[in-house]
Structure formats: structure tokens, C-alpha cells
Amino acid sequence: MTDSDLLTPYRLGPLTLANRMVMAPMTRFRAEEDGTPSPIVADYYAQRAGAGLIVTEGIWPSARGQSEWRIPGLETRKHVQGWREVTDAVHAEGGVIFAQLMHGGRKGHPRSRLTGDLPSGPSAVRAPGPVHVKDGKADAIVPLAMTTADIRQTVLDHGAAARNAIEAGFDGVELHGANSYLIHQFLADNTNLRDDEYGRGAIADRIRFAVEVTTAVADAIGAGRTALRLSPGNPQFGMVEHDPAPVYRALVAALRDVGLGYLHVTDADRYAALADLRALWPGTLIGNVGENREPTTEKAARAVLAEGTADLVSFGRAFIANPDLPARFAQGAPLAAIDETHLYAHGGAGYTDYPAWREVAVAEGR
Template structure:
């Protein structure tokens, strides 16, 4: 028989920007449940509503404009249809008393003409291709060499994020998270091997991130804006030999803005939480499962009790356990397997059919 437990993950959290019933954050995870034009499918509303008991939900990566589209059937926040599609999602989450931020994810060099509505080459800080084959809408192909972004391209990318953030609030989101992690555009400006520029955006690799955060904060309010970073994350061929000298001044520059939160993934080769937490006085969300086994309840509790972060984001645990807070409260095992066969398909199977404790 299950029994109720007391967990620091289930204690409320309040800041100037957030009022959360618990400290469990649903991490952003790409799922490919969008129409070809980027409008979320109706099943997306059910998926997020099932997980509305999370202290905070952060959506999958959403492209701010088709110029930043990195994959086929990934969702967007560019058009009126997109906003209406996401309004159904936010209404469903709010109907269950949940809170949800939209993650804006510009692909930068990520992508291929066969998986982009524009049918064009993606563009990044420098003309450096992603290693290995890419999945496109009709198979696998070698990654193209991206265009190098001009200064005009950079200004347009900032404007695209601003417009998408405004669309997100119009669609009912409680806030926006900028995806500065896991090899996407902001991360590409920060990393050694994807930013080979000789201009101001190369001499100061944090410059683009700072300008982008400031622009979006000015447009929608810093209290509605979060930023995700993954210093030293090697996914998709990213190289950061010594992240500290780049990320320390970045965090110190953003700290006074009063953002809703900083969402930080730890790394085996660079202790990001230990190094950057003292430089961040606001709310910190920690993710300790990136490139590791799924985060356990005990790991998350340790992060909070040891003061490494205020909140903990869970990815795979929320996929397979829609009622994760209830399971932690009941001391129930987190052993439901993920349906990997249908993880990146387009329907309800492997998406909204995971069991809860009640069924």
C-alpha cells in the first residue's frame, strides 16, 4: 500500500515572478506533434493538461519564425493559426490550475531545406555544419553547411523572438523561456566551434544572448522571461573547452534584469550549478538528467535541500508519469517505461496514453 511522504520537491515556491504549488518543473522536450505548418495538433492540449500538476510546465521548443525552423512538424509561434493552436493548450492547462511557459527555440545552423517551410539553408553564427546525418521529413540526409548570419540576420532573429514572445502572451502563456542550450542558436553563439566570427559577436560570444534577452525582456517584461543554458553540453557536436569564462560574465550581466528564472543544466566536465549559482540571485531551475539516466526523486530532493537550485526540472519522468507530483507524494515507484517506438511520431500513442495512479 502506498503512503504519503513529505518531500522538499512538493513544497510551494514563491518569488517576485512565480507562485508555484511545488518545485517540480516539466522540462522542455521535442515531440513532433504539430501540423506541417507548425500549428500544434489538438492532442497537444491533452498532453500538457495531463501534466498540469507540475509546479511549472515548459513546452517543447517552438520556432519563433520559419527562418529558425530546425525540424519538420515542430511547432511555431509565428502565425495567427499558431497562436490559436497554442491558446487551446494554455486554456486546457489553466483549466486544471496549471502554469505554462513557451520555450522559443531558434535552430540556427540546425535544420535542412527538406525540413524547412522556406526550403532554404539554415543560418548560424558561422558556416559550420552539424556532424552526422539529419532526420528530415522523408528520411535521413547529410547536414548542409549553414549560411553565416550577417548583422542584419542577427537583428532579424532578435525581432523574430520579440514577435513570437508577444504571440506567446497573446496565446495565453504565463511566460516565455529562451532556449540557450543543447546546440540551438544562442548556444551556437556561446560555443567555441560554432562561433568563429571575428566581429563583436565573436570577440564577445555572450553578446548575442545578452542582446536577445534584453530585447525580449523589454517587450514582454523580465518577470515573464526565463533562459535555459547548458554550459559544456556536447550534444550535436558542440565544443566548449572552458565554459566558465564565457558563462560567468553572461550570468552576471543578466542577473540584474530580474528574469523569472535561469534554467541551468549541469555537466560532468563543468560544474555549472556550483560555479554559476553564486552569481545568480534570482530563481534557479536545475536540470541534472541531461546526458544521464533519468533524474530520480532522491536526486531532485538533494538539489533543493543542498541549495543548488530552487526548482528541479524533470523530462523523461514527466513523459511516462503524467501525475509525477502525486506519485512522489504517494512514494510510488517511477518505473513506467517510455514508449520509445512512438516517442517522435505524430499521434496520441506514446503521448497521452500513459497510466496514472488512479488508472
């Protein structure tokens, strides 16, 4: 398609997206304690089905990857049934929805995990700062270093969870390789201190896990229904990448011929990843320019499309308080502000109670 306006349709493989606006994955802690999405999760995503594409909050592929309490899973029959209610609700509104699989790696705590055990990551390196647990917050703990057998099992877990996602009615799966979670931990300098084929000093070893997980999911559900999110150089939660460009160029080159549905890349001030990786990626590229910055605006999103550094643009915080965000842009309507006090609560307040603009206009007599 030649018309890259933000509100024009876009063809993503067999899927037709209503516009080029993507709802970015955002953790909201609305799952039941066993990881099943609560009934209000279906309402939340259905309200936002006007996005060209919805990417869910991060979902753990197995209990071994659970990072925090009330994060949803995609491991059990109950999980699949719960997510089927979500996907049915979104599809009934004409939306498209991908599940984001998010293994916490070192991020986690025995008091935030159903298994009650220690989390594990590439190396035994503690994450900074407190972590969310069942009864509040706690200091981070030193994780276990994954064995080669652990890594192989984790790859299998992702394939199984991806198959569960398709059974649950998702249109595809996005792997969370960003923002300090497991795949990112293998890529970063300070969280991967391994001396085997998944570490050492060579870039080929550092990207091996990301390539194996991505290709395993592509084999399980089809490459066109598989996607990967990356945040090169993102320092969140103590991540250190001294020179991200060579690592991510190698990773993109290793995956470019797999036929993935899309690549989702977060830009950074220190490393202009979108501009650098665009030339290396032949398929659909989703750009995110709001991470660690002010929330993405309509103007900023249109600029990304005009520059050609991405085909679609993801919005995070703007979609929380504005469930009808594309319609608001189309009408030039003002945007609502987020209720910060309920971002990480467990009920409908600050989650499903944000009105659409048409409701606000009627109430105000506009």
C-alpha cells in the same frame, strides 16, 4: 520560502507554483505541418499540469529558425490560436506553463523547413550526423553564416514571438540557450568563428547575442515573464566549449540585474555549472541534473534542493511516461517506463495514452 522540499509550493514572481518540480522542454514532433500544435498537444500538457511549472517543447520564433519538420511555431495567427487551446487546457487544470522559444540556427535542412531554404548560424559550420527531415533523415548540410542584419532580424523575431506567446495565454517565455541551438552556437568555441562584434576572441563578443535576445524579450513582455535556459559545456550535437566557466559567468553577470523570472541551468560532469553559477545568480534558479545522464530521480532532485544549488528541479523523461509525476512521488507509487518507439511519432500513442497512477491502481484492484 524556507521550506525547500520538492513537493512544497514556490512563489515565482506573481505566480504560485504547486511544487518545485518543473517539466523540462522535450521535442515530441506533434505539430501540424505548418507548425500549429495539433489538438492532442493540449491533452498532453493538460495531463501534466500537476507540475509546478511546465516548459513546452522548443517552438520556433519564425520560419527562419525552424530546425526540423513538425516542430511547432509561434509566428502566425493560427499558431497563436493553437497554443491558446493548450494554455487554456493547462490553466483549467491549475497549471502554469511557459513557452520555450527555440531557434535552430545551423540545425536544420531545406527538407525540414517550410521555407525550403538553407538554415543559418553564427558561422558556416556543419552540424555532425543526420537530421530529421519531412521524409525521414538526411545528412546535415553546411549552413549559411548570419549577417549582422540577419542577427538583428532574429532578435526582433524573438520579441515578436514572445508577444505572441503572451497573447496565446502563456505565463512566460523561456529562451533556449542550450543543447546546441542558436544561442548556444554563439557561445560555443567551434560554432562561432566570427571576427565581428558577435565573435572574435573576447568573451563580451561571444555572449553579445545571448544578452541582446534576452533583453529584447524582456523589453517586449516584461523581465519577470522572461527566462533563459543554458547548458554550459554540453557536448551534444558536436558542440565544443573548452573552458565554459568564464563565458557563462560573464553571461550570468551581464543578465543578473535584468530581473528575469528564472535561469534554467543544466549541470555537467566536466563543469559543475549549478554550483558555480548559483552564487552569481540572485533570482530563481532551476536545476537540471539529468541531461546526458540517467533520468533525474526523486532522490537526486531532493539532493539538489538540499544542497541549495537550485530552487526548483526540472524533470524530462520521467514526465513523459508519468503524467502525474508529482502525485506518484507524493504517494510513493512506482514509475512507468517510456515507450521508446513512439517518442518522435505524430499521434497519441506514446504521447497521451500513459495512464495516471490512480487509473493503474483501479485497474489492478489496488
